Amino acid sequence: MSQLVFRFYQGLMFLSCVSMVAAFVSVLLGVLAREVHWDLPGLDAYAGYAIACALFLALPSTLRRGEHIRVTLLLDRLPARVRGAFEWVCLVGGLTIALALAWFSIRLVWMSWTTHDISPGADATPLWIPQIGMALGCVGFALSFAHALLMRLRGDQFIAMGAEAAHIE
Template identity: 65%
Template structure:
């Protein structure tokens, strides 16, 4: 099961990279189009969709690699028992928040699909298509917290702690 979840994180990270490249391509195309006096309607909207997709799809992978901001100012100054309790609470609260956001992201996709909602920008794209990447990333993020809690229960660590993390004193 762990291998399947790891592959899902890798898939989402790969899709995030593709979305980032799409955003880069849309921005470059926009610059070239302006220089050539071309009008490509909705190009800014597509760049925005791609950037949002890159952000949401990368959430589980960046949590796994320890790239999310963790405030350890308090954790470094408490006893190991209190630290364990705070880490359990943090993972539980993270799961609750991620599940809440995932639920509403899925609901947003469904409402946009069922009401045939389209973008108000010049592209007039169906909104459920870019919202799908957001929902998928939120589902992966919630799953990553479930995975983190399961590994914590077994005594392992989910989040990689970098040795070159910035420490501010």
């Protein structure tokens, strides 16, 4: 089951990479269009949508790889037993926040769909389309916290902590 979930994280990371390329292409087209005096409305909005999508879709993989910012100043000074309990509290708190983010982002997509909400900019994009990436990333983020809790319960390590990450923190 873990392999399936890890593949889901990889799929989200691939979509995040595609979104970053889309943002790059949108910005590049905007620059080229200004140079040749073309009017391509909405390119800035599309670049923004793609960057936001890339950010949210990358959340589960960055948690898995231990690349989120972690404040270890306090954790390093705690005794092992207290530190373990504190990490449990942090994982449960992270899951709670991620579930709330997932719930409200899905709700936002649904509300945008049902009300036919469109972007007020020149692009006039139906907002549910760029919001799908945010909702999918938030669902993946909540799943990654739940997965981390389950692996911690089994005694396995979910969040990777390499030597470089330990050195930087």
